Amino acid sequence: MDPLLADETATVNLGLPWQEGFAGLGPAFYTELAPTPLAAPALVSLNEPLARDLGLDPAQLASPPGVAALTGNVLFEGGRPLASVYSGHQFGVWAGQLGDGRAILLGEVQTPLGPQELQLKGSGRTPYSRMGDGRAVLRSSIREYLGSEAMQGLGVPTTRALSVTGSPQPVRREEIETAAVVLRVAPSFIRFGHFEHFSSREQYGELRQLADYVIDRYYPACRGCERLAGNPYANLLEQVSERTAALMAQWQAVGFCHGVMNTDNMSILGLTIDYGPFQYLDAFVPNHICNHSDESGRYAYNRQPNVAHWNLFCLGQALLPLVEDQELALAALESYKTVFPREMEGRMRAKLGLQGEQEADRQLIEDVLQLLAADRVDYPIFWRRLSRYVAGAPAEEVRDLFLARERIDGWLRQYDERLPDDRNTAARRMLATNPKYVLRNHLCELAIRQAKLNDFSAVEALLRLVRAPFDEHPEHEDMAGFPPDWASHIEISCSS
Incomplete structure (x- = not known):
């Protein structure tokens, strides 16, 4: 059999009950079609904690049949793959009909987290691909995978990502890259x-x-x-x-x-x-x-x-x-x-560790944001250092971030007066609110460069950090520092 073609009779049983969900709305809402297989798929990363939370077996998903199913080369037993149609405004302009141009909804499963839709992104052309190839590249797939899990770690509502699989199959973007597929998870992918x-x-x-x-x-x-x-x-x-x-x-x-x-x-x-x-x-x-x-x-x-x-x-x-x-x-x-x-x-x-509400709080917030903007202060590092300051670290850790020392000194005096008497409790709350680690562009870029050489260790390291961004992780202190100068020159676009 041609290695680019899926075995249409093969299926993988997830061991979870499937339900009709979005597919029950009828053919006006979608086109039923199977994903387009990729050559020689391999596992880039599997989100094992999410797999277990969904009631799935990570070992099964990491097996060759599991990887084939995560890529779309074979189907999950009981699924009903489809691409949904929608329209929308893009950059403020009515764009007319759009739709899942490179995504295929595999179906909805009942999980310990409740009903969840499983969707492949990068799984080939659909009737809504317009001029696109329906594919995603390794670079963008790693960004989506890490990005969604970073938001989850920060407590921000988000779709999730269960896996990334890659293939040597070439895809043309600004340059020739290799293909990849993300399996995304959400209660629903319905959009405005x-x-x-x-x-x-x-x-x-x-x-x-x-x-x-x-x-x-x-x-x-x-x-x-x-x-x-x-x-x-x-x-x-x-x-x-x-x-x-x-x-x-x-x-x-x-x-x-x-x-x-x-x-x-x-x-x-x-x-x-x-x-x-x-x-x-x-x-x-x-x-x-x-x-x-x-x-x-x-x-x-x-x-x-x-x-x-x-x-x-x-x-x-x-x-x-x-x-x-x-x-x-x-x-x-x-x-x-x-x-x-x-x-x-x-x-x-x-973020400031304040309890209750006071009328002057709004001005305190506006003033510090103006100070941050005036000196282009590193946003995550400021908040983490401020948390440490409340915990007892020297004020110089905060002051050193600013050129306008007198202005930040004045703000800190006002801030000290507003802090509760129990600064330790305030500091603990701040350290659980202001992350030490965020998914900065240069960290993604370094992980992607290694992944292109088939070294996925940096992806795994970043995944561990963004799952617990408020923890210290002293072995990765370098990832919490200032970005290098070259980071400001990274260009990301709609193809990223």
């Missing part, structure tokens, strides 16, 4: 763009079917809720708005830049989804643009909260045929303006 698709085509029956599915599966409290005139679709819009607002506060607090916040990259469950040109801030530059393709800076770090709100308006417009009242839809979106600043202030108070 799924709703935009059916609304834009005036397929209101399918739009209602999709909204009812999402409400019944993930937001059942929207039915029977008296808020917003008891309208379940307005309640859905409000709930998604509030989850998205909370997610944006978490992104901003940890210094995360998504890089491509198109409406088709926004999760209906408020999860971080689609790790492409993402980055964690090194220097605190509020208008930092992490996506080399984003020439207008639409998705700069400080614009993310407003872009999320704009995307929610697009979702609201898509749901309007169901809500049937524009004022009601606008009222559903209003909660974003309340939830985001409240969540943001709460996250920043936690």
Whole structure:
């Protein structure tokens, strides 16, 4: 048999019950098709803790049949692979029909974590690939794998990644690279763009079917809720708005830049989804643009909260045929303006180790962010050093980060006055809030360079760190330091 072709009769039994899930919506929502096999697949990394949490056997997944299934060369027994169709706004412009151009949903399984969808990314062309090849490369797959687990380690809602498999099969990007596949896990991969698709085509029956599915599966409290005139679709819009607002506060607090916040990259469950040109801030530059393709800076770090709100308006417009009242839809979106600043202030108070709320806290937060921006201070290192300062380390550890010593000294005096008497408790909370390790671009780049030489040890080391980013890990102290000068020249784009 041709080694590039899968054995269509072969299957791997995960030992978990499959259920219909998204596939039950019907053929208007997807195209059923099998993944396209890759030549000579090999395991790059397996997320064994996640496998065990899902009730899966890591040894089975790491076996040759398991690796073949993780790559899409054979199917999981009971799965029903499909590519879903959606539309969306990309960089603020209506792009029309999009869809899973290089992803295939294998199906939904019942796990100890609840129902979870399994999806392959990089598994070949689909009817929605447009001009693409349907593939992912090793570089981008490692970034997605580590990126999603880094967010999980930080406590930020996210899709997960179970595995990366690689192949020597060539893929053309800016240069010739090798192919890889990520197996992603989430309760649902439904996006704002799924709703935009059916609304834009005036397929209101399918739009209602999709909204009812999402409400019944993930937001059942929207039915029977008296808020917003008891309208379940307005309640859905409000709930998604509030989850998205909370997610944006978490992104901003940890210094995360998504890089491509198109409406088709926004999760209906408020999860971080689609790790492409993402980055964690090194220097605190509020208008930092992490996506080399984003020439207008639409998705700069400080614009993310407003872009999320704009995307929610697009979702609201898509749901309007169901809500049937524009004022009601606008009222559903209003909660974003309340939830985001409240969540943001709460996250920043936690980073500062403050208990309770005081009127002056907002100014204290704004002042320190202005100081960080003025001197382009390393964002994660500042917060970790401030945590150590509260624990009793010398103030010089913080002061040495700033050129404007007098200004930071003045801020520290105000901060000391606001800290609780029990500084040890505050410090413990801060050290559990402000990570020592973040997935910086240069760390990813170094791991990718080794992986291209078939050495995956740096990937595994980073995976261990991002799973427990608040721990000390003294053996990896170098990974918690300042980025090298060359890190600022790393370019990441929509192909990353």
